[in-house]
Amino acid sequence: MKTIMQNNNPNNQNILQHKLDELDHLPGEEAISFDASWQKLELRMNPVRRRRRNYLYWIAAACLVAGFLLPWALNRQKPNLNEVVSNTLPITPTTSIKSNNLVDSNANNTRQAPMLVNTIKSTEKPPFKAPAVLEKQIVLIPENPLAVKQSPEQEIIPAPVVDISAPVTAIVVKKPLGVVHLNDLNNADGSQLEKTAGNENKRILRFIKRTGVETSLGDRPDERTSGNHILLKNIN
Amino acid sequence: MTTEQLIREIKAGSVAAQQCFFRLYSARLLILCRRYVKSREDAEERMLDGFFKFFKTIDSFEFISDAALFAWLKQIMIHECLCQLRKKNSFQMVSESEAMDITIEEDALNNLSAAALFSLIVQLPVGYRTVFNLYAVEGLTHKEIAGALGISEGSSKSQLWKARALLQKMIHANENDHAKQQSK
Structure with missing residues (x-):
């Protein structure tokens, strides 16, 4: 453009050019608002400032996403499911059998009448264990809710020994x-x-x-x- | 502060100097843009684009004189205006057979004031106005205009011919109006 402009045509009308170049305002029109125009120009000239603002917006958005994802990430780091289930689910009262008279299982004669076994049902409830994570109020549904683990503190009593060596016969009844x-x-x-x-x-x-x-x-x-x-x- | 000092300050990165420079030249350059782009808003946008480019490339500018500085600013502004006109595909193609060499009465234009001349040029259609501005005001040749606008030389000539014919009509109409007013 610079080189083009330098090659003036022979009909160059310098009078028109000078007249129009010196014109800085038009009669009946508002003059240019310098401040408003300068603000527009300043916005174009300082894209860094706008980028910084955009950067802040991105940071805010990232914080929001992190705020939503953080609890989820923390939940993933909790102990395995079985531990949570054993800690959170209340243990149902179990029946322990206390044998008063155990049958002598060393009897050689299978025909000998075995001793009767008296059993007593005990419904001692194990002490309630508070859930490990009370603050979070997390309720996890176990895969098999019926498979409740017995607490290690519960007393394990051997089942009564019953002699079942003798054949058992029963008649067939129509009703179940x-x-x-x-x-x-x-x-x-x-x-x-x-x-x-x-x-x-x-x-x-x-x-x-x-x-x-x-x-x-x-x-x-x-x-x-x-x-x-x-x-x-x-x-x- | 002279213009040379102002340019030096702008090169040093002074925002105040940029603002001062903008105040100094923006009014004249806005009117220059309005000769090419009729809408005031569009002309202002083009002017701001031109100033933006000027401030961006000012490191490669060496100050010689005020006239050279203004010529460079004009080139930038005209280039911005032509870019927009090319985008809008504003130029109507005219067959070369219609192009005739016509000379406008020099005295008629010279006697007009700057504002009156500006108002007449702005009334021209965009194609006529652009070619007339580039040829009669800026002093480009038809070849240069054809290259700048992406048209043929014949189209440039025909546009100029039509622009001159229209301007003559408008000037005569204005003279008749003046005569009627004076007779009344």
Whole structure:
């Protein structure tokens, strides 16, 4: 452009050029607002300032995102799921069996009537353990909520030894039947069943008397009355 | 502070000197831009673009005289205006057969005041106005104008011819109006 301008045409009208170049305002028009124009020009000339402002906006946005993501990231660093479950879920009261009289399992004669086992249900509740993370109020659903771990402090008592070497026979009943251990009836003695108020026990007793079906631990009546019994209970 | 000192200060990075320089030249350069870009807002934008480029490239400028400085500023502003006109594709192509060599009465233009001349030029269509400005005011040749606007030399000549014819009509109309007013 510079070189182009230097090559003036022969019809160059210097008078017009001088006239128009010296014109700095137009009659009937507002003069240029220097301050407003300068502000516009300053904005164009200082892109660094605008970039800095944009940079601040980006920082603010990053802080917001970090604020949302931080709790999530902290939750991911928590102990494994099983520990959380054992700490957060209340442990259901378990039944521990205390054996008063353990059966002598060394008996050689399998036909010998085994000793009765009296069991006592204990419903001691383990002390409630506060959840490990109370502040966060995190509730995690375990994969298998029913699989509750037993606390290590709970007393583990061996199950009563029952001699099951003798063959067990049972008659086929049309109605569906369930197996109930005699120990659950509080007493092996049939007479005590009458003491229980539940109709269920009475029904079982009647069933025994009527059918005479018991575990065939022995053919003799003394064997039947003194040994471990497995009764067939009418569920319905 | 002389213009040379002002340029030195601007080169040193003084914002106050830039502002002072802007105040010194912005009014004249705005009117220059308005000769090419009719809208005042567009002309102001082009002027600001020109000043922005000037301040950006001022390190390569060596001050010789005020006239040279103003000529350089004018070149920058005209270039900005032409860029915008090219973007808008404002130039109407005219067949070369219509181009005729016509000379406008020199006295008619010389007798006009600067403001009156400006108002007449602004009334021209954009194509005529641009070619007339570049040829009659800035002193470029048709070849240079054709290169600057991206048109043929014949188109440049025809545009200039039409611009002159239109200006003559307008000047005669103005003279008739003046005569009527004086007779009344």
